[in-house]
Amino acid sequence: VTRKRIPGDGACYIGPYSCQRLLYSSIEWVHKIFPLVRCSPYEFSHTKRPCNYYAMKRCLGPCHHQVDQNSYQSMVKEAIKVLRGDHKSLEKELTEKMQLASQRESYEEAASYRDQLFALQQLKNEDLSTYKKVQESDIVAWLFEENFIVFYVLHLRNYMITGSADYVTRRLLDEPVTNLVDQFLLQIYEHEIPPKKIIVLDLPDNHESVAQAISYFQANLSSQGGDNMGSKSKGSRVVTKLVKARLKEEKTLMSMAQKNAEFVLLNYLKEHHTTEMELKKVVEEIGYEIPLERVECIDVSHFQGSAIVASKVCFVNGIPEKNSYRKYNITLPHTANYLRCSDHLPQDDYAAIRQVMARRLSSFAKEKTRPQMIVIDGGKGQLSSAISVCRAVLGDNFKSPTILAIAKPRTVESSEGSMKTKHRLFASYDRIFSEQSKNPTILIPGSASHRFFTRLRDEAHRFAISHHRTTFKKHRHSSQLEHVKGIGPKTRKNLMAKFGSLDQISRASAKELRVVPGMTEKKIIHLQSLLKDLSIN
Numbered sequence: 001v002t003r004k005r006i007p008g009d010g011a012c013y014i015g016p017y018s019c020q021r022l023l024y025s026s027i028e029w030v031h032k033i034f035p036l037v038r039c040s041p042y043e044f045s046h047t048k049r050p051c052n053y054y055a056m057k058r059c060l061g062p063c064h065h066q067v068d069q070n071s072y073q074s075m076v077k078e079a080i081k082v083l084r085g086d087h088k089s090l091e092k093e094l095t096e097k098m099q100l101a102s103q104r105e106s107y108e109e110a111a112s113y114r115d116q117l118f119a120l121q122q123l124k125n126e127d128l129s130t131y132k133k134v135q136e137s138d139i140v141a142w143l144f145e146e147n148f149i150v151f152y153v154l155h156l157r158n159y160m161i162t163g164s165a166d167y168v169t170r171r172l173l174d175e176p177v178t179n180l181v182d183q184f185l186l187q188i189y190e191h192e193i194p195p196k197k198i199i200v201l202d203l204p205d206n207h208e209s210v211a212q213a214i215s216y217f218q219a220n221l222s223s224q225g226g227d228n229m230g231s232k233s234k235g236s237r238v239v240t241k242l243v244k245a246r247l248k249e250e251k252t253l254m255s256m257a258q259k260n261a262e263f264v265l266l267n268y269l270k271e272h273h274t275t276e277m278e279l280k281k282v283v284e285e286i287g288y289e290i291p292l293e294r295v296e297c298i299d300v301s302h303f304q305g306s307a308i309v310a311s312k313v314c315f316v317n318g319i320p321e322k323n324s325y326r327k328y329n330i331t332l333p334h335t336a337n338y339l340r341c342s343d344h345l346p347q348d349d350y351a352a353i354r355q356v357m358a359r360r361l362s363s364f365a366k367e368k369t370r371p372q373m374i375v376i377d378g379g380k381g382q383l384s385s386a387i388s389v390c391r392a393v394l395g396d397n398f399k400s401p402t403i404l405a406i407a408k409p410r411t412v413e414s415s416e417g418s419m420k421t422k423h424r425l426f427a428s429y430d431r432i433f434s435e436q437s438k439n440p441t442i443l444i445p446g447s448a449s450h451r452f453f454t455r456l457r458d459e460a461h462r463f464a465i466s467h468h469r470t471t472f473k474k475h476r477h478s479s480q481l482e483h484v485k486g487i488g489p490k491t492r493k494n495l496m497a498k499f500g501s502l503d504q505i506s507r508a509s510a511k512e513l514r515v516v517p518g519m520t521e522k523k524i525i526h527l528q529s530l531l532k533d534l535s536i537n
Contacts, residue, residue: 013193014083030079033119035059035112057112082120086158091120131159131249137197139250141257142181143265147171150268151184152261154253157195164257166264178204185242189214194240199250201258207242214240275318281448286432286441290372290402292452293317297406298360298386299377299460300330300352301468309471310356311464314371315456327467328356349378350385357389364394371401377457379407383433405433406457407440430454481505485526491518506531 031038035058039051044063053059060067081090098113139154149171155163167188171180181204194214204210218240245254279292295315302308308331314324330352353376364370376382383405390398409428430450431440443450481492481502494516499505505513505527513524 012080014080026083029119030082031058033082033116034075034079036075036079037062039063084157087120091117094120131156131161131253133247133249134253135159136195137199137250138195139245139253139257140185140198140200141254141261142177142184142201143258143261144171144177145265145269148265148268148272149177149180150261150265152257152264153188154257155195156253164260166261168264168268178202182206182210185210186213189240190217194218196240198240198242199245199254200242201244201254203242203244211240211242214242271319272317278448278452279318282452285447285449288373288402292372294369294371295373295375295456296324296360296371296401297375297377297456297460298353298356299457299464300349300356301461301464302330302352308352309464309468310352311460311467312356312360313456313460313463315459318452320459325463326360327463328359329471330355350381353378353382353385354389357386358393361389361393373402373404375453375456376403376405377460378405380405380433383435387435403435406443406453407431407433481527484523484530486520486523487527488518491516491523494518502531 030036035053037044037059038053039047047063050061050064051059054061060072062072078090078093081087094113094117098110098117101107101110101113134156135158137156139156140151142149142151144150147170149169151167151169153165153167154161155165167184169180169184171177181200181202185198185200194217198211198214200207245251282292283289293316296312297315298310298312300308300310308329310328310330312324312326312328314321316324357374360374374386376386383403386403386405390401390403407430409430429445430443430453432443432449432453433440441449443453481487481495487495495505498516499508510524510528513519513527514521519527
């Protein structure tokens with residue numbers, strides 16, 4: 001599953017799927033119908049035996065068994081037909097294969113085709129929304145109110161609704177709606193292969209030039225190899241038409257899209273007004289007279305000091321703006337030679353915060369819209385580290401952005417009361433630290449400030465953890481020898497074959513290392529230098 005098309009990679013791209021539930025449901029149905037590989041490349045290459053899917057006859061087990069390449073490729077092409085919604089031709093092919101297998105008395109093969117047909121029939125029964133006269137089209141409706149406009153798109157492929165998407169954006173009061181429609185159509189189809197027909201609520205004045213531009217995008221994507229296994233030949237050009245709804249079914253679909261657009265806009269406006277009121281309460285509760293239009297939060301994540309990463313999330317008017325999220329890989333001096341996750345390292349959150357803040361502030365000059373506030377996940381130490389970087393980069397008298405730190409609740413021991421209650425443990429609240437105030441601001445649970453800042457921190461933590469898991473997994477399968485300059489995979493293999501472990505390599509003399517094929521004097525010096533650093537630390 002991916003969001004981006006890589007030109008010329010030879011892959012077949014299907015979509016876009018605007019609904020995540022529909023996407024994963026389609027993939028699950030493909031695996032129910034066809035016994036295709038579903039494990040990751042790493043799992044496939046490192047497995048010691050076929051998995052349970054092979055035992056359940058839900059996978060052919062090419063990891064350990066010989067599988068005919070042509071039959072597997074044929075199965076992949078049939079799976080692509082399912083994902084594209086081309087059920088009729090696939091049902092006919094499977095029926096013919098089942099009958100041929102039955103005539104040859106290959107009853108197990110015929111039974112597998114029968115099961116595939118049954119699963120395909122179940123999938124067809126789930127597709128309730130079918131339209132006989134609208135084959136491949138996108139229905140685009142829009143609605144505007146106040147300073148907002150919503151676009152709602154229904155995707156129809158092979159006479160069925162395969163998905164929908166809504167887009168809400170701001171508009172100037174005097175800006176013509178037709179200009180926004182032109183911009184929207186050009187942006188949405190610039191990187192996605194468009195259908196043959198785009199049915200719009202009203203035709204823009206320059207609809208012919210917009211249709212030509214969309215057709216050009218489609219030809220460009222096809223020439224880059226974005227649909228190699230599709231029904232159309234590579235580089236084929238399909239002219240996309242912009243039309244108004246004329247047929248009865250098209251008008252029904254347009255009415256559905258308009259009603260959905262109205263529902264989306266009403267919900268958005270309600271949420272927008274609620275968030276606006278919430279942000280005003282947050283400003284009152286924390287005592288900072290600054291607009292919270294753009295707030296960022298930074299969080300550092302690591303495992304025992306190794307695989308250090310950081311995240312930056314951004315909330316615009318109280319709503320996450322995921323295009324502005326960023327991931328950072330942190331390399332500190334004391335971790336340069338310690339990349340394996342088994343190493344227990346001294347933790348230096350302050351140095352990590354300083355590095356992230358320096359990298360974040362370095363891009364300020366290029367940005368038109370800067371954050372009014374940056375929140376650090378941590379306490380006084382993390383706050384001081386962030387502020388020291390701000391002073392170094394922006395000057396001692398910097399006023400923007402406001403730097404705060406949010407600390408999690410901690411368990412404290414009561415020092416008041418009678419002897420019976422004196423040593424009881426109590427949980428404190430979330431606290432906000434700032435440079436201006438000596439004492440932290442308590443975030444009372446249930447208050448607007450508590451909801452806003454904890455949601456911001458939790459989102460930064462979630463984003464950092466997801467990146468850390470990827471980095472941790474990568475480092476877990478790495479070796480210290482990978483970080484020795486000049487030593488490649490073949491030399492590493494020779495070293496391990498000769499000595500058996502990193503510990504034995506570290507005990508080997510230069511004379512013993514020279515015997516290993518591929519080891520030169522320079523490589524021996526680099527290797528012994530690294531192993532010496534490891535033993536010192």
